[in-house]
Amino acid sequence: MVAQACARLAPAPRPVIPERSAGLSSEARSALRLVIDEMIPGADGMPAASEVGSLEYLEQLARDHPEVRDELETGLSRLRLLSIDDVAAPFTNLSPPQRLQALLEMEKRAPREFGLLRDYTYEAYYTRPRVWRLIGYDGPSVPDEHEDRDELLAPVRMMPRLYRLVL
Amino acid sequence: MATERADVLVIGSGAAGAALSGRLADLGAQVVCFEQGDWMEPSNFPTGPDEEAQLRRRSHSFSPNVREQPQDYPVSAAGVDSPEVEMLNAVGGGTLHWNCGFARFHPSDFRVRTLDGEADDWPIRYEDLAPYYELNDREMGASGLAGDPANADETPPLAPLPLWPSGRTLARGFNRLGWHWWPSGLAILSANYDGRAACNLDGRGWYGCGLEARSSSANTYWRKALRRGTRLLTRTRVREITLDRRARARGVLYHDQDGRLREYQGRVVVVSANGIGTARLLLNSKSTHFPHGLGNQEGIVGEYCMFHVWAGASGIFQPLMEGHRPTYDALFSQQFYETDAKRGFLRGYTLLVHGVGGPLGRAQGVPWGARHHREMRRRFPHTITVLAVGEDLPAKVNRVDLDPSKSDSNGIPGARVTYAMSENSRRMMRHAQSMARHVLEAAGATEVSVFGPWTGTSHFMGTARMGRDPRRSVVDASHRIHGVNNVFVVDGSSFPTGGAVGPTCTIGALALRCADEIWRRRQDWI
Numbered sequence: 021m022v023a024q025a026c027a028r029l030a031p032a033p034r035p036v037i038p039e040r041s042a043g044l045s046s047e048a049r050s051a052l053r054l055v056i057d058e059m060i061p062g063a064d065g066m067p068a069a070s071e072v073g074s075l076e077y078l079e080q081l082a083r084d085h086p087e088v089r090d091e092l093e094t095g096l097s098r099l100r101l102l103s104i105d106d107v108a109a110p111f112t113n114l115s116p117p118q119r120l121q122a123l124l125e126m127e128k129r130a131p132r133e134f135g136l137l138r139d140y141t142y143e144a145y146y147t148r149p150r151v152w153r154l155i156g157y158d159g160p161s162v163p164d165e166h167e168d169r170d171e172l173l174a175p176v177r178m179m180p181r182l183y184r185l186v187l
Numbered sequence: 188m189a190t191e192r193a194d195v196l197v198i199g200s201g202a203a204g205a206a207l208s209g210r211l212a213d214l215g216a217q218v219v220c221f222e223q224g225d226w227m228e229p230s231n232f233p234t235g236p237d238e239e240a241q242l243r244r245r246s247h248s249f250s251p252n253v254r255e256q257p258q259d260y261p262v263s264a265a266g267v268d269s270p271e272v273e274m275l276n277a278v279g280g281g282t283l284h285w286n287c288g289f290a291r292f293h294p295s296d297f298r299v300r301t302l303d304g305e306a307d308d309w310p311i312r313y314e315d316l317a318p319y320y321e322l323n324d325r326e327m328g329a330s331g332l333a334g335d336p337a338n339a340d341e342t343p344p345l346a347p348l349p350l351w352p353s354g355r356t357l358a359r360g361f362n363r364l365g366w367h368w369w370p371s372g373l374a375i376l377s378a379n380y381d382g383r384a385a386c387n388l389d390g391r392g393w394y395g396c397g398l399e400a401r402s403s404s405a406n407t408y409w410r411k412a413l414r415r416g417t418r419l420l421t422r423t424r425v426r427e428i429t430l431d432r433r434a435r436a437r438g439v440l441y442h443d444q445d446g447r448l449r450e451y452q453g454r455v456v457v458v459s460a461n462g463i464g465t466a467r468l469l470l471n472s473k474s475t476h477f478p479h480g481l482g483n484q485e486g487i488v489g490e491y492c493m494f495h496v497w498a499g500a501s502g503i504f505q506p507l508m509e510g511h512r513p514t515y516d517a518l519f520s521q522q523f524y525e526t527d528a529k530r531g532f533l534r535g536y537t538l539l540v541h542g543v544g545g546p547l548g549r550a551q552g553v554p555w556g557a558r559h560h561r562e563m564r565r566r567f568p569h570t571i572t573v574l575a576v577g578e579d580l581p582a583k584v585n586r587v588d589l590d591p592s593k594s595d596s597n598g599i600p601g602a603r604v605t606y607a608m609s610e611n612s613r614r615m616m617r618h619a620q621s622m623a624r625h626v627l628e629a630a631g632a633t634e635v636s637v638f639g640p641w642t643g644t645s646h647f648m649g650t651a652r653m654g655r656d657p658r659r660s661v662v663d664a665s666h667r668i669h670g671v672n673n674v675f676v677v678d679g680s681s682f683p684t685g686g687a688v689g690p691t692c693t694i695g696a697l698a699l700r701c702a703d704e705i706w707r708r709r710q711d712w713i
Binding site: 058059060061063064065066085087088120123138141142143145146147149151152155156157168169172173175176177179180181182183184185186 | 236237239240243244245293294295297298301302312313334336337338339347350355358359361362365367368369370391507509511521522524525545546547550551555556557559560561563564567568
């Protein structure tokens with residue numbers, strides 16, 4: 021009876037429902053696609069970021085979490101300004117070598133904002149199940165070490181007492 | 188103002204509050220526990236293969252200053268090495284987001300002054316706590332292996348968890364050097380136990396065993412305590428402990444779920460709000476008897492704050508290491524735990540062979556662009572990390588006090604941490620980095636990098652410490668505040684010294700012992 025009373029007293033769990041936002045602008049989306057593929061290109065048998073759904077991941081994240089949208093927009097807008105400063109054109113109008121150069125400049129001149137774009141890109145890549153399969157980050161596995169644990173421990177078991185006795 | 192009454196009022200539902208509430212309920216006391224947070228819904232908990240990403244969101248941050256939920260309170264950092272603290276205000280407290288390390292203190296940890304001439308001895312011995320360590324092991328479902336030459340007499344109820352390739356590789360490294368190592372004692376189920384399912388060995392994410400397998404106060408002590416009639420009031424925040432004319436606790440003033448101020452009267456009050464929250468509550472409980480805060484007649488509530496110090500090394504190996512597989516510290520070494528004056532520092536540290544986490548964490552520091560995939564493939568899954576957790580000796584200048592410039596959602600002043608890492612700790616961590624590098628190289632690492640030292644962020648200790656001398660301690664050997672017969676403090680704040688292992692196992696054992704002390708004196712309060 022007491023337990024029932026306690027159960028009644030316990031409030032229902034409150035799920036965390038993030039505030040939804042408008043998401044990224046179309047200009048930001050275009051720039052972001054180029055950025056993530058410069059940062060994680062297709063190479064060495066691995067797909068580029070945009071090939072595994074990283075852009076869509078970030079768009080959803082920006083819709084679900086206003087602070088993520090704000091940080092992405094901050095990074096992209098700084099990149100746009102730097103591009104205009106350096107080559108008088110927005111990042112989305114640059115050639116591939118110019119894009120690489122613009123990002124290298126941003127890394128030097130605006131490391132905080134650059135770090136936001138890099139970290140979100142890495143997150144959007146290394147949370148994709150296709151990438152997990154390719155790099156060996158897969159599901160449950162059965163370890164096989166039980167047969168040699170005792171063998172490995174044998175020299176340790178022979179050690180004298182290592183802790184100090186206290187009278 | 189409406190008033191209710193109970194035998195024992197417990198403030199905080201984490202490792203200490205839960206164990207103490209459960210034990211007292213077992214013994215027959217009528218217990219009410221106040222928790223400022225809520226139950227944490229498992230589906231809301233960051234877990235699974237993309238857990239690293241979930242933990243980046245503000246709502247899942249471990250920092251109350253980032254999370255800023257109504258149940259949180261601000262903790263500002265004022266010292267040169269003050270950490271951005273991590274804590275969770277929910278049923279279970281810090282045991283909801285911990286590594287589940289469940290190592291005990293050594294007998295020498297209770298006699299630092301006697302053995303090493305520094306700090307203070309505890310007013311109790313290892314032997315006083317040993318039966319409670321055993322009881323806590325059973326209640327929490329500890330896994331591990333008996334026979335460790337570095338530890339006194341542990342016999343965990345469950346077998347150890349797997350070492351995985353990374354652990355076996357490092358074990359060979361330790362053996363080549365002739366150093367101690369042992370499978371870790373963990374509060375993670377290696378077999379089904381007490382109605383909970385064993386670790387599923389998914390090997391992805393810090394919480395990758397499955398939430399039920401990872402023991403917390405919520406899925407162990409609280410389940411039983413509620414069945415036995417303990418009342419747990421969630422989303423209630425205690426504002427202060429009130430006293431009667433004889434300077435005995437009368438009860439607590441608390442804010443209910445709607446923010447209304449109410450009173451609960453109790454024959455005994457126990458504070459278990461963690462090493463920061465406990466100091467904050469005592470300092471906020473000012474009265475004519477204790478104008479500077481309850482138990483603070485000598486001005487030492489909040490002082491001698493300890494956090495543990497950390498450093499380590501990562502090694503890259505050519506063979507696959509699957510370092511992410513153990514979502515726990517698979518093994519540890521206490522080769523350097525006890526004081527050896529030749530090393531140039533007092534006390535010591537534990538080396539932990541640490542689960543390295545998933546690919547997102549490993550990608551940090553990997554260059555972007557054309558070289559990204561080649562470098563990432565070299566590191567993942569080929570990395571093993573060795574972490575050192577070192578004893579942080581208490582210093583009077585390291586402290587928790589009130590921050591009058593910040594307050595929680597009920598308008599109660601927040602906490603402020605002032606901390607500087609000692610030279611002894613820095614020397615210890617330099618030694619630890621060197622030894623971590625040594626063992627990684629002995630195990631075959633082709634490239635090793637060291638990191639740290641840094642101040643720990645989640646082990647809050649020493650701010651209301653135990654002792655025999657009322658001038659140098661806040662509570663006595665029974666955890667009773669000096670000069671106040673019916674207020675007890677038990678949690679990390681009770682530690683006179685911090686040892687070099689995670690504190691949770693010892694916090695739980697202290698709380699069980701404190702419950703027995705309270706019950707033993709029940710003729711004083713019934």
